Amino acid sequence: MTLPSLTKLLLKAKKEKNLSFEDLGNLINRDEVWVASLFYGQATASEEEATSLIAALDLTSDLKEDLSTPPVKGCLDPVIPTDPLIYRFYEIMQVYGLPMKDVIxxxxxxxxxxxxxxxxxxxxxxxxxxxxxxxxxxxxxxxxKKW
Known part of the structure; x- marks a missing residue:
């Protein structure tokens, strides 16, 4: 799976600043999984949230629009279950799977x-x-395991 360029940029800046999703969540009063979801293009920041994150990550202000535009959610490679209830869990993993992985x-x-x-x-x-x-x-x- 190829990550979007915005996701790569945000993750790189987060790493360079030695910040966790929890740190960034505390900055904007959001849960860490929500912040990770934002990084993976699965959530929408308010302009204020985007401005705060951009400043904390030392990124350019032109990213504000990218962070505050509603995304197309569920961008993982599809293998779609047909049962409606199971599909909802699939949808949850599409939206929150990568953010949960990073937080874990x-x-x-x-x-x-x-x-x-x-x-x-x-x-x-x-x-x-x-x-x-x-x-x-x-x-x-x-x-x-390392060997």
Whole structure:
């Protein structure tokens, strides 16, 4: 998969400034996964958020429009499931998969979350505007081995 040039630029600047997604999230009062989603072109920043991020990353102001324009979401290579509920999980991974990967690897290092030593909880959260689905995944972190 080829990353968009804006994503590469943002990730490079973040690395050069030794900033985490959490650092940037704190700067603009957003969650770290949301900031990572923005970097991967899966979220839209307000002009104020874009201005703050551009300043923190020491980038040019012409990027403000790129960060504040609504993106085309779900740009990973498609292998689309047909079941509607499963498709929604696919859609979630399309939008948040790469950002989640980066945040996990920032916290744990280079590796993966096990799907074998793994648990998942699904709960119903009652809401007057419509009940919500709460999904909690817990997988053992497995660092990649060096040899």
């Amino acid at each position: 690897q920032e916290k744990f290092g280079d590796g993966i979350m096990s799907a074998i030593d793994f648990s998942i909880e699904v709960d119903k959260v009652e809401d007057p505007k419509g009940d919500r689905v709460l999904v909690k995944m817990c997988g053992k972190f497995l660092p990649y």
